[in-house]
Amino acid sequence: MKALALNLVLATLWLLLGRSRTTADFFIGFVVGFAGLSAFSAVLDTGDYPRRVWALIRFIAGFLREFFLANLSVARRVLFGSNATLQPDFLTYDVAGLTRGEILVLSYCITLTPGTTTVQISDDFRTLTLHALDASDPDAVRRGIDERLRHPLLRLTR
Numbered sequence: 001m002k003a004l005a006l007n008l009v010l011a012t013l014w015l016l017l018g019r020s021r022t023t024a025d026f027f028i029g030f031v032v033g034f035a036g037l038s039a040f041s042a043v044l045d046t047g048d049y050p051r052r053v054w055a056l057i058r059f060i061a062g063f064l065r066e067f068f069l070a071n072l073s074v075a076r077r078v079l080f081g082s083n084a085t086l087q088p089d090f091l092t093y094d095v096a097g098l099t100r101g102e103i104l105v106l107s108y109c110i111t112l113t114p115g116t117t118t119v120q121i122s123d124d125f126r127t128l129t130l131h132a133l134d135a136s137d138p139d140a141v142r143r144g145i146d147e148r149l150r151h152p153l154l155r156l157t158r
């Protein structure tokens with residue numbers, strides 16, 4: 001948190017010392033400040049701030065990619081598939097070992113990608129009940145969530 005505050009201070013200083021004061025200038029200052037903090041992370045004791053920023057960028061990019069591909073997949077199934085090929089069903093997904101915040105973000109990401117919806121979080125916060133548009137292979141659905149959502153989220157939060 002200290003490193004983020006320092007990065008924001010550097011971006012603000014960049015903005016105030018520049019000729020123009022636009023949003024683009026602030027973001028340029030933020031990137032320059034981030035580069036400086038990354039280069040001198042040992043001296044400035046910024047911890048794992050650079051790693052977490054890159055993990056956040058990768059998580060957002062991966063989620064947007066998954067969101068786009070899921071939209072295309074659902075549109076293709078709706079427009080060109082028959083109802084007989086769909087096998088919607090409920091399935092459970094194990095979230096033991098995740099914090100409540102991680103479970104919350106993961107369940108939102110699952111719900112935001114078309115084709116799957118988080119229906120319920122168990123009372124003991126160990127399983128999610130999901131509804132999948134195509135649950136013909138529940139293990140494949142679980143593996144997809146693990147690979148494309150859970151692991152990038154854990155790289156960000158841990």
